[in-house]
Amino acid sequence: MNHLSGGAWSENLGDVPSVLAVVSGGPGMGKTALAVHAAGLVVDQYPAGAVLLPLVRPDGTPRTADEAATELRSLLPPGASREACLVILDDVVHPDQVRGVLHVIGRSAVVVTSRMGLAALVATHGPAVLPLGALPPGDAHALLTGVLGHERVAAEAAAARSLADTCGHVPLALRIVTARLLTRPGLRLSDYAAWLRRDLPTRLALPDDPRMSVPLALDRALARLPASLADAHLRLARLSGPVTAPAAATVLSLAETHAEEVLDLLLDTGFLDWEEPGTFRMNPLFRTHALRRSTGTCDPPPAPVLVRRPLSSGAA
Known part of the structure; x- marks a missing residue:
């Protein structure tokens, strides 16, 4: 970061x-x-x-x-x-x-x-x-260690890495995970990671604050996009590997030059990451959410909550 x-x-x-x-x-x-x-x-x-x-x-x-x-x-x-x-x-x-x-x-x-x-x-x-963007693996691991403590993370090092991977190294998801684990000190990281994977990304949410919800954040972000661009994101999630213009053109049924424009727009909105010239990637957590949306298995987002209050000089 x-x-x-x-x-x-x-x-x-x-x-x-x-x-x-x-x-x-x-x-x-x-x-x-x-x-x-x-x-x-x-x-x-x-x-x-x-x-x-x-x-x-x-x-x-x-x-x-x-x-x-x-x-x-x-x-x-x-x-x-x-x-x-x-x-x-x-x-x-x-x-x-x-x-x-x-x-x-x-x-x-x-x-x-x-x-x-x-x-x-x-x-x-x-x-x-x-x-x-998503945190590098080392930074995600450091975040888990800094919040949960070295002893707890070191005792399940492989599970901690799996947990970070399950979160796509997305900061919001990692904050939700660490909050859950702090309130359940006896819960094994491996058990929690397995529980998350059974219903991603729905379980990456805190019930007492709708703002702390990965599916809600992604739903709202998608809702801001033009309908055609949101649909393109959902369809591109079918690509399991790197996203290239030729592959996107096939999935979207577009000319390759038009597909390149769509990829550039999705990059500018944060739904794709740039990997190298001509190659993009979709965060695995974003892909999971998009695939669920495509199959209609996502619950509708809850009602909007109040926006953040302005900072005062003391709160800043």
């Missing part, structure tokens, strides 16, 4: 708002968690504190720039027009949402999280780009 340094976050505090970073990645990859954690490390460099503004409504539809600007005015603390504030624009859908609120921010700095790459915003504002 990429990390933000304090120096990168504290530059360019002139009279024009500075877009410091675009943190992008697919559903469940920890974009907001990283932005909020980094904000907590550097918030003392921003006299007016920090706020977090979701750029989608509770039902998942994007907010207009005017709507976002109006709410941001109410969130910015007193003195923000004269003193620097750190603003996290969370879950941005389109570059115009960011451009449309910059005039409200004054001398403050902006960090953007998005499932999209937002290349147009990168082109016009030149921020740092931090794409997040």
